[in-house]
Amino acid sequence: MKTETLAMVLAGGQGSRLGKLTKQIAKPAVPFGGKYRIIDFALSNCANSGIMNVGVVTQYQPQALNDHVGDGKSWGLNRHKGGATILQPYASVDGEKWFKGTAHAIYQNIDFIDRHNPDYVLILSGDHIYKMDYSKMIDFHKETAASLTVGVIPVPWDEASRFGIMNTDLTNRIIEFEEKPKEPKSNLASMGIYVFNWARLRQYLVDNQAKDRTMLDFGHDVIPAYLRNSEKMFAYSFEGYWKDVGTLESLWTANMELIDPTHELNIRDRDWRIYSRNPDTPPQFLTKDADVVNSTITDGCYVAGEVDHSILSYNVRVGKGSVVKDSFIMPNVTIGSNVRVEHAIIGEDAKIYDGAEIIGKEDEIAVLGYEEEIGGRKDED
Numbered sequence: 294m295k296t297e298t299l300a301m302v303l304a305g306g307q308g309s310r311l312g313k314l315t316k317q318i319a320k321p322a323v324p325f326g327g328k329y330r331i332i333d334f335a336l337s338n339c340a341n342s343g344i345m346n347v348g349v350v351t352q353y354q355p356q357a358l359n360d361h362v363g364d365g366k367s368w369g370l371n372r373h374k375g376g377a378t379i380l381q382p383y384a385s386v387d388g389e390k391w392f393k394g395t396a397h398a399i400y401q402n403i404d405f406i407d408r409h410n411p412d413y414v415l416i417l418s419g420d421h422i423y424k425m426d427y428s429k430m431i432d433f434h435k436e437t438a439a440s441l442t443v444g445v446i447p448v449p450w451d452e453a454s455r456f457g458i459m460n461t462d463l464t465n466r467i468i469e470f471e472e473k474p475k476e477p478k479s480n481l482a483s484m485g486i487y488v489f490n491w492a493r494l495r496q497y498l499v500d501n502q503a504k505d506r507t508m509l510d511f512g513h514d515v516i517p518a519y520l521r522n523s524e525k526m527f528a529y530s531f532e533g534y535w536k537d538v539g540t541l542e543s544l545w546t547a548n549m550e551l552i553d554p555t556h557e558l559n560i561r562d563r564d565w566r567i568y569s570r571n572p573d574t575p576p577q578f579l580t581k582d583a584d585v586v587n588s589t590i591t592d593g594c595y596v597a598g599e600v601d602h603s604i605l606s607y608n609v610r611v612g613k614g615s616v617v618k619d620s621f622i623m624p625n626v627t628i629g630s631n632v633r634v635e636h637a638i639i640g641e642d643a644k645i646y647d648g649a650e651i652i653g654k655e656d657e658i659a660v661l662g663y664e665e666e667i668g669g670r671k672d673e674d
Contacts, residue, residue, distance in 0.1 A: 295409075295410050296346050296409040296410060296411045296412075297411065297412050297413065298344055298346075298411060298412070298413045298414075298415055298431055298488075299346050299347075299348065299406060299409045299411040299413075299414050299415070299491075300339050300344050300346065300347045300348070300414075300415040300417060300427070301347075301348045301350060301399060301402070301406070301414060301415070301416050301417065302321075302332065302335050302336070302339075302347060302348070302349045302350065302417045302418075302419045303350050303395055303398060303416065303417065303418055303419060304319060304321040304322075304332055304349050304350060304351050304358055304419030304420070305319060305350055305351050305352025305353055305355070305392060305398065310539050310540045310541070311323065311539070311540070311541060311544065312541065312660060312662075313640060313660050313661070313662025313663065313665065314541075314544075314638065314640055314660065314662060314663070315354075316662060316663065317354060317357070317663050318354050318357040318358075318663070319351065319352070319353045319354050319355065319357070319358055320419075320420045320539065321335075321358060321419035321420045322354075322357040322358045322361060323538075323544070324606055324623045324624060324641060325422065325538070325544075325547070325548065326548060326551050326560065326589075326604065327551075327589050327590075327591040327604045327605065327606045327607070328569055328571050328591050328606065328607060329560075329567060329569045330361055330569065331419065331420050331421075331422065331538060332349075332358065332361070332362070332419040332420070333368075333567055333568060333569045334421065334422055334423060334424070334567060335417045335418070335419050335421070336349075336362070336365065336368045336370065336377065336568070337368055337424075337565075337566065337567045337568045338417075338423075338424060338425050338426075338427060339368070339370065339417075339427065340368045340369045340370055340568065341424075341426070341565050341566070342425075342426050342427040342428045343428055344415065344427060344428070345369075345370055345376070346376065346409055346411075347365060347370055347376070347377045347378070348377075348378050348380050348402060348405055348406070349362055349377055349378065349379050349380060349419070350380045350392070350398050350399075350402060351379060351380065351381055352381070352391060352392050352398075355379070355381060358379070359379050361570055362377055362379060362570075363377070363570065364376050364377055364378075365377025367568055367569060367570035368568045369568065378405065380402050380405060393509045394509030394510035394511075394513070394514070395416070395509075395510050395511045395512075396498065396508050396509055396510055396511050396514060396515050397508075397509045397510075399414070399416065399494075399498065400498040400499075400502060400508075403495065403498070403499075406491065406495075407495075411491050412490070412491065413431060413434065413488055413489065413490060413491060414488075414489045414491045414494065415427055415430075415431070415486075415487070415488055416485075416486065416487040416488075416489065416511065417485075417486055418484075418485040418486070420537070420538065420539065421484070421485070421535060421536065421537055421538070422534075422535070422536045422538055422547050422558070423484075423531075423533060423534055423535035423536065423558070424533060424534070424558060424559075424562075424565055424567070425444075425486075425531060425533065425535075427486075430442060430444060430486070430488060430529045430531075431488055433527070433529050434488040434527070434529070437465075437466075437525070437527045438525060439488075439490075439525045439526060439527045440489070440490050440493050440519065440524040440525045440526065441487060441488070441489050441490075441494075441516070441519055441524060441525075441526045441527075442487070442488040442526070442527050442528075442529050443459055443467065443483055443484075443486070443487055443516070443526065443527070443528055443529065444483070444484040444485075444486030444487070444529050444531055445459050445481040445482060445483055445484060445528045445529065445530055445531065446481070446482055446484050446530070446531050446532070446535050447480050447481060447482075447530065447532070448480050448482045449480070450477070450480050453474075453477035453479075453480045453482065454473055454474060454475055454476075454477055455473060456473065456482035456483060457470065457471070457472050457473065457482065457483040457512045458470070458471045458472075458473075458474055458477045458478070458479055458480070458481060458482060458483070459479065459481045459482075459483060459528045460478045460479050460481075461479065461481065461527075461528050464527075465527050465528050465529075465530070466525070466526065466527055466528075467516075467520070467526040467527060467528055468520075469520070470512075470516045470517060470520060472512060472513065481528055481530065483512065484531060484535060485511075485512075487511060488529075493524070494515075497515065497518060497519075501518075533557065534556075534557040534558045541638065541658045541660060542656065542658055544621075544638065545621060545636075545638055545658045548604050548621040548638075549602070549604075549619065549621070551589065551604065552587060552588065552589055552602060552603075552604065571607065580595070580596065580597040580613075582597050582598070582613055583596040583597055583598065583599075583600070583611075584598070584599040584600070584601075585599075585600045585601075586599075586600070586601045586602065587601065587602050588600045588601065588602060588603045588604065588605070589603075589604045589605070590604075590605045590609075591605060591606055591607045591609075592607055593607040593608045593609075594607065594608070594609045594610070594611075595609075595610045595611070596609075596610075596611045597611060597612055597613040597614075597615075598611045598612060598613055598614055598615035598616060598617065598628075598630075598632075599615070599616045599617070599618075600617045600618075601616070601617070601618040601619070602618060602619050603617045603618060603619060603620045603621065603622065604620075604621045604622065605617070605622045606622060606623050606624040606625075606626070607624050607625075608624055608625045608626075609622050609624070609625070609626045609627075609628070610626070610627045610628060611628045611632075612628055612629045612630035612631070612632065612647070613630050613631075614630050614631040614632075615628050615629065615630060615631060615632040615633070615634075616632075616633050616634070616635075617634045618634070618635045618636075619635055619636045619637075619655075620634050620635065620636065620637040620638065620639065621637075621638045621639070622634075622639045623638070623639060623640050623641045623643075624641050624642075625641055625642045626639050626640075626641070626642070626643050626644070626645070627643075627644045627645070628645045629644075629645060629646045629647035629648070629649070629668070630647045630648075631647055631648050632645050632646075632647065632648065632649050632650070632651075632668070633649075633650045633651075633652065634650075634651045634652075635651075635652045635653065635659075636652065636653035636654055636655055636657075636658055636659060637651045637652070637653050637658060637659040637660065637661070638658055638659075638660050638661075639651070639660075639661045640660070640661055640662045640663040640664070640665060641663050641664070642663060642664045643661045643662065643663070643664060643665050643666065643667075644665075644666045644667075645661065645666075645667050645668055646666070646667065646668030647668065648668060649667050649668030651667065
């Protein structure tokens with residue numbers, strides 16, 4: 294089977310900076326925006342870009358991702374002989390049980406990639422929030438006759454030292470790579486999106502495996518090796534909305550930004566839809582006592598209290614007299630009566646009993662984890 298472009302979504306990250314939210318699931322499976330999971334953005338971008346063959350590389354707590362992604366049908370990725378395939382580390386070609394880095398994860402899945410026989414491999418992270426037409430980046434890769442094209446985004450200069458920075462010449466050719474430089478020479482930060490000529494990348498990975506097995510990560514190992522060997526590498530600049538939601542504050546901020554219908558990301562755009570796999574839920578039901586202001590409430594919710602500038606996912610219940618403000622509530626959460634939740638993220642299936650308070654601050658988000666409970670136990674009916 295011949296495929297021009299095969300996408301490989303790296304979705305095995307633990308996301309330890311998200312604390313309680315990733316104890317049971319990998320970061321790409323974390324709920325987002327009321328009815329999505331973070332990985333939905335990369336998968337939807339593939340479908341909207343016409344890339345229908347996708348491998349999803351999992352590792353840490355993969356079951357939720359396996360159940361969510363399935364064969365990719367919900368994203369339209371299973372038509373025209375395409376599809377999404379879940380790839381786990383037990384199928385390694387070198388006997389290793391775990392992926393040691395991004396490049397090592399690709400090496401372990403060489404057999405899968407070879408079956409598709411692609412000209413190009415598009416490497417994606419499964420834990421960023423953005424909308425991007427990958428076909429434009431691939432066209433740029435072809436036009437420049439590149440061996441590797443790196444997606445970059447201009448970041449504020451005072452934040453550039455937190456990223457891997459690509460330094461380029463006037464033709465956008467990458468001439469230097471700096472990992473979190475103290476004094477950056479440019480503000481072009483790597484997005485962790487790569488287009489490789491597969492034959493060339495495969496040669497690098499196989500040759501290194503036969504020698505010292507040090508080529509484990511794209512940023513730390515592969516890009517420097519390409520630079521040393523004068524491979525043609527170009528930076529493809531992306532200027533839309535892109536956010537790494539790897540911290541509690543960034544995850545909270547990204548969710549709060551979605552409430553604004555004029556926001557740059559515009560997930561309501563019917564021409565570039567963000568798809569997801571959601572359970573069937575009954576229509577939302579707001580009681581006559583509910584007071585909902587500037588919020589996003591998905592189907593299947595019961596709200597008898599006040600919801601202000603917040604996102605409620607499906608199957609959330611808010612009891613009478615309760616106030617939810619500036620917060621993101623994940624699916625299947627029960628909030629009792631006379632509860633106050635502010636500047637918080639409430640994990641899936643959590644329970645907040647009557648009279649409890651969960652109050653954070655904009656720079657210190659309060660969190661209740663998956664299936665966690667707080668407050669005195671609710672009396673049984």
